[in-house]
Every structure is written in structure tokens, then in C-alpha cells.
Amino acid sequence: MSKRILIIGAGPGGLASAMLLAQAGLNVTVVEKQPRVGGRTSPIEGDGYRFDLGPTFFLYPQILDEIFAACGRDLRREVPMKQLDPQYRLIFGAGGELLCTPDVERMVAEIAKIAPHDAPQFRRFMAYNRVKLEKFAPCLQAPFLGWTSLFQMRLVKVLPYLKPWKSLHAELAGYFKDPRLQLAFTFQSKYLGMSPFQCPSLFSILSFLEYEHGIFHPIGGCNALTAGMARVATELGAQIRLNEPVEEILFNGRRAVGVRTAQGEHRADAVVVNADFGHAMTTLIPNRLRRKWTDETLARKRFSCSTFMLYLGIEGRYDQLQHHNIYIARDYRQNLDDIENRHVLTEDPSFYVENPCRTDETLAPAGRSTLYVLLPVSHQHPNIDWGKERDRYRQVTLRQLKKIGLDDLERRIRFERIVTPADWKRKVGIYKGATFNLAHNLGQMLHFRPQNRFEEFERMYLVGGGTHPGSGLPVIFESAKISSRLLLEDFGVTPLL
Numbered sequence: 001m002s003k004r005i006l007i008i009g010a011g012p013g014g015l016a017s018a019m020l021l022a023q024a025g026l027n028v029t030v031v032e033k034q035p036r037v038g039g040r041t042s043p044i045e046g047d048g049y050r051f052d053l054g055p056t057f058f059l060y061p062q063i064l065d066e067i068f069a070a071c072g073r074d075l076r077r078e079v080p081m082k083q084l085d086p087q088y089r090l091i092f093g094a095g096g097e098l099l100c101t102p103d104v105e106r107m108v109a110e111i112a113k114i115a116p117h118d119a120p121q122f123r124r125f126m127a128y129n130r131v132k133l134e135k136f137a138p139c140l141q142a143p144f145l146g147w148t149s150l151f152q153m154r155l156v157k158v159l160p161y162l163k164p165w166k167s168l169h170a171e172l173a174g175y176f177k178d179p180r181l182q183l184a185f186t187f188q189s190k191y192l193g194m195s196p197f198q199c200p201s202l203f204s205i206l207s208f209l210e211y212e213h214g215i216f217h218p219i220g221g222c223n224a225l226t227a228g229m230a231r232v233a234t235e236l237g238a239q240i241r242l243n244e245p246v247e248e249i250l251f252n253g254r255r256a257v258g259v260r261t262a263q264g265e266h267r268a269d270a271v272v273v274n275a276d277f278g279h280a281m282t283t284l285i286p287n288r289l290r291r292k293w294t295d296e297t298l299a300r301k302r303f304s305c306s307t308f309m310l311y312l313g314i315e316g317r318y319d320q321l322q323h324h325n326i327y328i329a330r331d332y333r334q335n336l337d338d339i340e341n342r343h344v345l346t347e348d349p350s351f352y353v354e355n356p357c358r359t360d361e362t363l364a365p366a367g368r369s370t371l372y373v374l375l376p377v378s379h380q381h382p383n384i385d386w387g388k389e390r391d392r393y394r395q396v397t398l399r400q401l402k403k404i405g406l407d408d409l410e411r412r413i414r415f416e417r418i419v420t421p422a423d424w425k426r427k428v429g430i431y432k433g434a435t436f437n438l439a440h441n442l443g444q445m446l447h448f449r450p451q452n453r454f455e456e457f458e459r460m461y462l463v464g465g466g467t468h469p470g471s472g473l474p475v476i477f478e479s480a481k482i483s484s485r486l487l488l489e490d491f492g493v494t495p496l497l
Contacts, residue, residue: 002027003491006259006268008246008284011039012473013463014274015229016067016480021272022236023071024484024493029266030238031259033245033429038226039274040428040435041473047415048365049313051372052221054435056354057191057324060213060474064225067477070496071232079228080219082359087215089322090187091404092180093330093348099322100184102214115178125175125185129208136205140469143452143482163201164442171201183328187350190376191472193304193436195336200442209474217323217359222473246275249284255458259284270459270487277438277450277466278303278431292456302444303379304436304471305339306421308393310373313415317369320405321355327404343381345393351375351400368414373397379421379434386422394418437465445470452483453490461487 003026007014010032022028036042040054061075068075083102090098096114101107104123112119163171168189172182186196188206218224230240241263249271250258258267273280278298287295329335329350338346357369364370375397378384398410421433438444449468454460461483465471469478485495 003269004267005029005270005272005487006031006266007272007274008249008259008280009039009274009464010034010037010226010230010240010242011274011464011476012041012226012229013465013476013480014039014272015226015233016064016477017272017274017463017484018233018238018240019067019071019229019236020480020484020496021487022233022238024488024496026488026491026493028233028238029268030233030240031244031246031261031266032240032242035243037230037240037242038223040430041222041226043221043223044311044417046417047313049311049368049370049415050221050363051311051370051417052223052354053419055222055473056356056372058216058218058222058225058473060209061216062213063474063477063481066497067481068232071236073232075228078232079224081216082219083214083216084323084359085214086322087210088324088326090184091325091327092183093328093332093350093403094180096180098180098184100210102211104211107211111181115176115181118176118178118181121175125172125204126208126211129204130212132202133205133208133212136202139446140475140478141482143468143486166201167197168199168201168203169196171204172196180328183332187326187328190305191436192440192470193306193376193434194439194441195340197333197336198340199440200445203440206472215324217356219360220362221356221360225473246284249273249460251289251457254456256460269491270461272461272463272483272487273454274463276428276430277462277464278434279429282431283429290456293450298431302439302441303432303434304439305376306379306424306433307419307435308375308377308397308421309417309419310371310394310397311415311417311419312371312373312409312413313364314369314371314409315412315414316367317357318355318371318406319358321353321358323355323359325353325355325404327351327353327400339376339378343378343383345377345384345389345396347396349375349377349396349400351397353401353404353406371409373401375400377421379432380425384421386420390418390420393420436471440470452479453486459490 005028007030044051086099185207189196189199244261246259248260256271352374354372424430425433463479463483469475481497488495
């Protein structure tokens with residue numbers, strides 16, 4: 001009889017693991033508390049409008065391509081997608097804008113419009129980061145299971161590129177003198193929920209990835225990716241049980257042996273945890289059983305920012321907007337300090353707007369459109385009472401949106417959903433409402449992060465943003481490859497990847 005594997009959570013990491021493990025011949029069951037798959041990559045629907053709950057940028061599809069190919073499938077056939085060009089519009093509160101494109105010559109010309117002397121530096125930035133990614137990629141693809149992992153040759157080779165003494169912002173200041181360009185190539189640290197002034201310089205590879213490999217829109221939204229993954233996993237033999245929250249992980253001594261839900265106990269030979277790491281630790285495993293990742297330890301860790309969200313169904317179209325639009329506040333540094341250190345709400349926040357119907361008309365009724373609005377804010381903190389701030393900050397958001405030409409927005413809203421950090425914590429099950437999980441400072445990366453073969457318990461494995469390599473869809477898929485490989489090796493099965 002094949003080994004029984006229980007996966008907690010049908011998010012992107014859990015579904016990728018389900019595909020790989022089912023294809024390898026294991027008996028896989030995924031238990032999901034929500035009524036649909038996807039976790040933070042699931043849809044919101046209402047009145048004919050459809051939104052992504054969380055991620056809207058799909059970068060570096062090569063990793064998911066590999067997972068589908070290992071399962072005998074073609075990602076682009078299963079989930080049609082379009083590459084965006086322009087990939088986004090940057091609007092600077094300090095003045096000026098950039099229409100960012102993966103076409104290098106056009107991008108150089110765009111930069112020259114606002115900072116002629118900096119334009120040639122774009123090619124130098126791309127060339128250097130191309131080598132950096134090539135050197136560092138093997139580190140992202142391998143587990144870090146202890147101190148000895150740090151001395152492996154693959155990491156030694158990349159040390160000259162890590163520059164741990166430098167922040168991401170300081171790294172980009174070595175290429176571009178114009179402060180707006182420094183921000184244009186560092187705001188991507190927000191994908192990790194971090195400030196570019198604190199984020200390690202390593203992560204200049206994020207903006208490089210956008211320009212080198214493109215930004216894609218899956219038709220139907222990023223939720224179409226997880227829907228497609230669930231479909232393939234089921235066809236490969238995995239069982240997905242929805243509306244079944246896990247109440248407790250079961251142990252025999254220090255070995256994970258299954259889970260308990262309201263429907264009963266599910267026994268397994270191994271447990272894969274795809275739930276939010278902090279939430280899973282503090283709700284599914286008694287504190288007395290944890291030796292390293294106790295409640296007290298988690299409380300001392302640094303966590304990412306959160307997000308304040310508006311999902312708006314609109315009468316008519318806003319075709320003057322690009323698919324992705326990012327407004328960077330005039331005092332960006334103060335904005336970030338308010339989020340990460342002071343834990344207060346800023347009155348001139350940066351924000352992001354997705355206008356996906358420009359690319360994909362399936363997301364709204366004919367003649368209508370959707371707007372996805374995100375403002376980075378502090379994770380849950382006593383300084384902010386979202387019961388009082390929710391409606392006020394909605395008005396702050398609508399006022400900010402006028403800065404990119406959406407003067408008549410409020411009268412055109414036909415559907416609306418608001419999600420605050422309190423909602424992320426209470427309704428979605430995210431520790432502190434920190435939507436990008438544990439922060440990615442150097443003390444919480446590689447072997448300092450919770451390990452893929454979880455160090456606390458036998459036969460327990462982690463996937464998702466809380467383990468190595470970290471947050472963001474591409475690296476979450478990489479975590480699924482790493483953890484599935486470790487699990488299969490532990491059971492004497494040849495890994496697919």
C-alpha cells in the first residue's frame with residue numbers, strides 16, 4: 001500500500017506538493033478549511049465580478065512550468081496566460097512617471113525621459129543581476145537544514161554577491177542617482193512585505209526577474225493557477241477535502257501521524273503543513289510540544305507588513321489605466337517608517353491598483369470592470385483599531401486614487417469588498433495579519449527560517465512563504481519542489497524534480 005500523505009491547506013504550495021507527490025505514486029489528501037482552493041491565491045466573486053484575493057503578479061513561470069511538466073502536463077495549455085507589455089506604470093508622488101517594459105531598449109528610453117544620465121545604467125544593472133541570479137539560483141533550489149548548509153560550495157560562490165552589509169536601496173543607489181529610479185527598482189521588496197531600506201541587497205534579483213522574464217496575467221486571474229493545479233492534482237489521484245478546518249495535528253511522541261478535524265481523525269505517514277506558519281504553530285500544535293518555535297519565540301520574530309484592500313466592481317471602464325499601476329508616495333521613507341516601526345496609518349500612503357479588464361474581459365460583466373486596490377499597512381498592532389479605522393481609511397484610499405485620475409470612482413462603484421489586517425488574521429488565518437509571512441531579513445533566511453523538513457517533529461514538512469526560500473509565488477512553488485523532494489527521499493521514492 002502506498003504511503004499516505006496529509007497536506008494541511010490547499011494554497012499554491014500545498015497544491016504543487018499534492019501534484020508532485022500524487023504523480024510519484026503516494027496516497028495524497030489535502031484538507032482545506034475554506035470552501036474553495038487557493039488560500040491567499042483564491043478568488044472573490046460577486047455580482048458578476050471576479051477578483052484575486054491576494055497575488056496578482058505572476059513572475060517567473062518557469063518553476064511552475066517544471067512542476068506541470070513533471071506531472072505530464074503543459075502549464076500554458078492548462079492555464080492560458082498573457083505576458084504584459086507595458087508590465088506596469090509607476091507614478092511618483094515626487095513628480096514624473098515610468099511606463100515599465102521588458103523591452104530593454106524601450107526601457108532605457110523611458111528612463112531617459114526622467115533621468116537621462118541614469119538611462120545607460122539599466123543595462124549594467126541587468127547584466128550584473130543576471131550573473132547574481134545564476135549564482136544564487138542553486139541556493140534557492142536546495143534545502144538549508146543547518147549551519148553546515150552555509151558552507152556548501154554553491155553558497156560560497158554567491159557570497160561576493162550577497163553583500164549583507166548593504167540594503168536593497170543602497171545597492172540600487174550604486175546604479176541610479178535619481179531617487180525615483182532607486183525606488184523604481186526597489187519597491188519590489190514589498191512583494192516580501194519589507195522596506196527597501198531594510199531588505200537585503202540580494203533581492204535586487206526581484207526587479208531583474210520582472211524585466212528579464214516578464215510579468216504574466218493568467219486568464220481569469222492568478223486564482224486560475226491554483227484552480228488548474230487542483231484540477232490536475234485530483235486527476236492524478238489526490239483527494240481535496242474542502243470546508244474542513246484542521247483543529248489539531250496528531251503526534252505519536254515527536255512524530256506527526258495525522259490531523260483531527262470536526263469530521264474525525266485522518267491518519268497519515270507524513271504531514272505537510274501549507275497553512276500560515278505562525279497561525280499553524282499557535283493554533284494546531286500545543287505550545288508545550290514545541291521546543292524551538294514556541295509562542296514566545298514567534299512573538300519576538302519580525303513579521304512582514306499587512307495590506308488594506310478594496311475590491312471594486314465598476315460601472316464602465318478605466319482604459320487610461322495600465323493593467324498594473326503603482327503610486328509611490330512623495331515621502332516614501334516616512335510611509336515605510338509608519339508601517340514598519342511606528343505602526344501607524346499614514347495619510348499619504350503609497351498604493352497599487354490592478355485594472356485587469358484591460359487585459360482580461362472575463363473578470364466583469366460586459367461594459368464593466370474591476371479594480372483591485374492595495375495599500376501596504378502595518379500588521380496587526382495595538383496602535384491601530386481597524387474597527388474604528390476601516391471606513392475612515394476607505395476614504396483616505398479614495399482620495400489617494402484621485403491622484404491617478406480616478407476622480408469619479410465612488411459614484412461608479414457597483415460592488416465592493418474591504419479586507420483589513422484584522423480580516424486577514426481572523427478570517428484567513430494569518431498570524432498578525434502579516435500577509436507576506438516572516439520578514440526576509442538575514443536573520444530569518446536560509447537555515448534561520450523554519451526548515452522544509454521541519455526541525456521540530458519527525459515526518460512533518462513545510463511549504464509556503466513561511467519556510468525556505470520565502471514568500472511570493474515563484475519561491476513558494478520552489479518550496480514545494482524542495483519539501484516534496486525531501487519527503488520522497490525519506491520514503492525511498494525517487495523524486496520527480
